[in-house]
Amino acid sequence: MIWAIERWGHVGLAAGLIQFLEDTEVFESYYTSWWEMTVVKGNYQRVGTPALQARRVLHQLTRVWFPFDKHLAMAAWRKAGHLPDHERSVALQTLLPQPTQPVLAVKADGQGIHLTAHNPTDRDIWLPKQPTYFRVTDGEHHDLEFKTDWQQRENQAFIKLSAGKSWSKTYHRRDGLLFNELAKEKPVQVKLVFAENGKAVGVQAWQGVFESILTHDPNAR
Numbered sequence: 633m634i635w636a637i638e639r640w641g642h643v644g645l646a647a648g649l650i651q652f653l654e655d656t657e658v659f660e661s662y663y664t665s666w667w668e669m670t671v672v673k674g675n676y677q678r679v680g681t682p683a684l685q686a687r688r689v690l691h692q693l694t695r696v697w698f699p700f701d702k703h704l705a706m707a708a709w710r711k712a713g714h715l716p717d718h719e720r721s722v723a724l725q726t727l728l729p730q731p732t733q734p735v736l737a738v739k740a741d742g743q744g745i746h747l748t749a750h751n752p753t754d755r756d757i758w759l760p761k762q763p764t765y766f767r768v769t770d771g772e773h774h775d776l777e778f779k780t781d782w783q784q785r786e787n788q789a790f791i792k793l794s795a796g797k798s799w800s801k802t803y804h805r806r807d808g809l810l811f812n813e814l815a816k817e818k819p820v821q822v823k824l825v826f827a828e829n830g831k832a833v834g835v836q837a838w839q840g841v842f843e844s845i846l847t848h849d850p851n852a853r
Contacts, residue, residue, distance in 0.1 A: 652686035758837040765825035
């Protein structure tokens with residue numbers, strides 16, 4: 633449904649997208665859309681969650697970033713959805729909270745992949761300590777990937793990143809991320825999907841997708 637609304641491109645269907653803003657089930661699918669058939673002429677892979685994809689398409693239609701809160705989003709849409717484009721955007725930006733976005737960086741060595749997150753905003757950000765989905769690929773024949781299988785039983789699964797602060801985490805090679813072997817011949821792409829919203833433990837965690845290109849470290853062991 634999300635991709636059907638994206639292809640249709642009608643802002644009047646935004647309410648249908650809002651219903652997915654709290655759906656965090658990770659999916660991976662291969663499909664060929666009309667645009668890709670005519671422009672790219674090939675299959676395209678998308679990895680993410682309905683919430684992430686719905687938010688992305690909502691932004692395409694309205695030029696406003698919606699929160700991962702379908703009740704708050706729907707309340708704002710009911711007040712502003714009928715307005716002309718510019719007035720609607722202004723109203724939604726007033727009615728909806730401004731998004732907080734961490735700055736993520738990744739580097740690699742023989743020990744593993746090192747993720748650093750920085751909070752450049754003046755508000756706290758809750759961040760999942762573990763990506764829900766992790767993939768390393770050379771874009772051709774070799775992939776390393778996993779989907780995290782853990783329950784949100786306690787808030788230790790999330791880190792509170794205070795305003796202006798940074799946090800680092802290393803995903804070790806013993807976890808199965810043998811990216812360094814994969815990257816010996818060419819750079820590889822790393823994709824991390826953070827999909828856990830934290831509501832089960834009373835926090836509102838950041839959700840998003842991070843992608844980066846990593847090269848082999850010749851000193852790694």
